[in-house]
Amino acid sequence: MRENMSAGIGINNVTKIFARQGADETLLALDSVSVDIAPGEFVTLLGTSGCGKSTLLRIIAGLEVPTKGDVLFNGEKIMGTSPQRGLVFQEHTLFTWLTVRENVEFALKATKQYRDKRHEISDWLELAGLSEFADNYPHQLSGGMRQRAALVRALAVSPEVLLLDEPLGALDSFTRMSLQDELVRLWKERGNTMIMVTHDVDEAIYLSQRIVIMSPRPGRISRIFSLPLSYPRNRASDDFTLLRTDILKLMDFASDVREEYTI
Amino acid sequence: MKLSVWELHRLESSPKSKLRRILERGLSILPLLLVAALLLEYKLIPNDPKYAANKIAYPVSDTYTVFVGLFGIALLVYFIRSLFSEKAYERLVYKAPLYCVIALLLMVYDYLTLKTGTLPMPYFPWVDRILLAIVGDRKILLYCIAHSLVLLFNGYLSGAVIGLICGVGAGWSPKIRYWVMPLVKLLGPIPSTTWISIILIVASSLFGGSVFMIALGVWYPVTMSAFNGVSNVDKSNFEVARTFGVSNMGLVLKIAVPAAMPSIFNGLTQGMGIACTALMVAEMLGVESGLGWYINWQRGWAEFAKMYAAVIIICLTFTVVNLILTLVKKRVLRWQEE
Numbered sequence: 001m002r003e004n005m006s007a008g009i010g011i012n013n014v015t016k017i018f019a020r021q022g023a024d025e026t027l028l029a030l031d032s033v034s035v036d037i038a039p040g041e042f043v044t045l046l047g048t049s050g051c052g053k054s055t056l057l058r059i060i061a062g063l064e065v066p067t068k069g070d071v072l073f074n075g076e077k078i079m080g081t082s083p084q085r086g087l088v089f090q091e092h093t094l095f096t097w098l099t100v101r102e103n104v105e106f107a108l109k110a111t112k113q114y115r116d117k118r119h120e121i122s123d124w125l126e127l128a129g130l131s132e133f134a135d136n137y138p139h140q141l142s143g144g145m146r147q148r149a150a151l152v153r154a155l156a157v158s159p160e161v162l163l164l165d166e167p168l169g170a171l172d173s174f175t176r177m178s179l180q181d182e183l184v185r186l187w188k189e190r191g192n193t194m195i196m197v198t199h200d201v202d203e204a205i206y207l208s209q210r211i212v213i214m215s216p217r218p219g220r221i222s223r224i225f226s227l228p229l230s231y232p233r234n235r236a237s238d239d240f241t242l243l244r245t246d247i248l249k250l251m252d253f254a255s256d257v258r259e260e261y262t263i
Numbered sequence: 264m265k266l267s268v269w270e271l272h273r274l275e276s277s278p279k280s281k282l283r284r285i286l287e288r289g290l291s292i293l294p295l296l297l298v299a300a301l302l303l304e305y306k307l308i309p310n311d312p313k314y315a316a317n318k319i320a321y322p323v324s325d326t327y328t329v330f331v332g333l334f335g336i337a338l339l340v341y342f343i344r345s346l347f348s349e350k351a352y353e354r355l356v357y358k359a360p361l362y363c364v365i366a367l368l369l370m371v372y373d374y375l376t377l378k379t380g381t382l383p384m385p386y387f388p389w390v391d392r393i394l395l396a397i398v399g400d401r402k403i404l405l406y407c408i409a410h411s412l413v414l415l416f417n418g419y420l421s422g423a424v425i426g427l428i429c430g431v432g433a434g435w436s437p438k439i440r441y442w443v444m445p446l447v448k449l450l451g452p453i454p455s456t457t458w459i460s461i462i463l464i465v466a467s468s469l470f471g472g473s474v475f476m477i478a479l480g481v482w483y484p485v486t487m488s489a490f491n492g493v494s495n496v497d498k499s500n501f502e503v504a505r506t507f508g509v510s511n512m513g514l515v516l517k518i519a520v521p522a523a524m525p526s527i528f529n530g531l532t533q534g535m536g537i538a539c540t541a542l543m544v545a546e547m548l549g550v551e552s553g554l555g556w557y558i559n560w561q562r563g564w565a566e567f568a569k570m571y572a573a574v575i576i577i578c579l580t581f582t583v584v585n586l587i588l589t590l591v592k593k594r595v596l597r598w599q600e601e
Contacts, residue, residue, distance in 0.1 A: 061506065062506075063502055063505075081505040081506045082506065082508070083506060083507055085506065086506060087503050089499050091499075092497045092499045092500065093499065095518070095521070096522070097521040097522060098521075098598070099598075106507070106517075107507050110504070110508055110509050110513070111508055137597075137598040138598075139598070139599070139600045
């Protein structure tokens, strides 16, 4: 139920073929993938490795060009990167030679928003719980803090879309769970579109309104799940578990066979 | 209970035996005693007759006394501080053996040269003679230091700047790499001092030629380290910067260069060593001023004391230069993990 058909992101029959390094063959990474993402939606791309989810994210970011098909952003074809589509990687997102504060300042200065938004920097740092560590260098921070800083830096330039490539993948499960809550909180407050790549089914169910399930070799969308649950979600609720079972069955990681007991 | 690091250390270290503690007390005062003995040795033991007889050819002054005296005063201050602070005491005990050996070596050397002539002149001047040489020629030495440093920095900075441009450029752009790499492969393995004979003939000014030779020596390690540093920067840094709309030039200057700094400083440090070597060669073979030239000049007069004095000055000068480089490196790379 989108009001404006041209707003948001439109992926139209995107095919991506890579030349294999060293060999004389090509690799079909994405095979005619199409999906529309409305503004303000939280969508995850879920799948095993080799299903092309990171490639698709990079194409939306503008870092790769599709071999066939195109991606429209607010009605216009994407040609390269833009501050309106912010990026957060799993690791190495922050600039290690700058402090946390300087990282955020860099983003604002580069997008020419420094003068307007410099007073917001402290607010952002407080929101991320990093006020005490504002003048520390990334190597002095834990993995969780670094990812929070990377998130906050990406959000400080007020992008319409935030693209996250397995942002919590390198963290331990407890940090991951608390950062998932932070992600939802930030999303609710800012209202930007969130497109996240993950291989963790629980994470996808906890965070997104729609899950795009992709299958590998070649990368295709196998199904799109809509999750009508409200936020904040309960990992232990029955609805959660039902969805989880459905998705795992679809991906062939669970079956209908009932448990057998050995006595 | 909030402990200081020092208190924690005391808590965790094993207690010392009584014998150990007495020995350490002795050790803390031993350097001072040895320095006092050193002074007594210098002043009270008579000098070898052949030196005592000819005070003009073999002057003996109190410059050495002052030198040892300053050493002694420093030790005294250190000792007094150790009486009031546990930390200072432990550090003194730790350093004491080193100071004792220094004092003993000085004493033995003085005895063997000035007092008995076992190590003969002119090859083994006593310390006072070297000090007198420094004091006597201080104006010339200062001028030589200045000249050497000017030549060093001209050569070093030219080589480093050109090396950085070549290295960063080659690391970033395949086109620049196409032209720079053959040059690197050709000139790299050749030690820059090989060119000295050609430079002496071809160069219109010895200063210019020497600067060129030093710069050539510095250029290679700086280029390679900058090239490697930039090539190895994680691509995600550039990708994130591109989403912020950073231009290509911005990506090079604001992302590639800072990220490659650790590698670049490795090259800069290596280059400094090469520059110092090339400097000495240039001065000894042609340039008409500077510390290298001074050594050659004094060798012509068989003034060994002055030669050794110059070597000591060179050692001190290059130590200071490297210290400055290290301080700059520490400041620029303060973001790195220790």
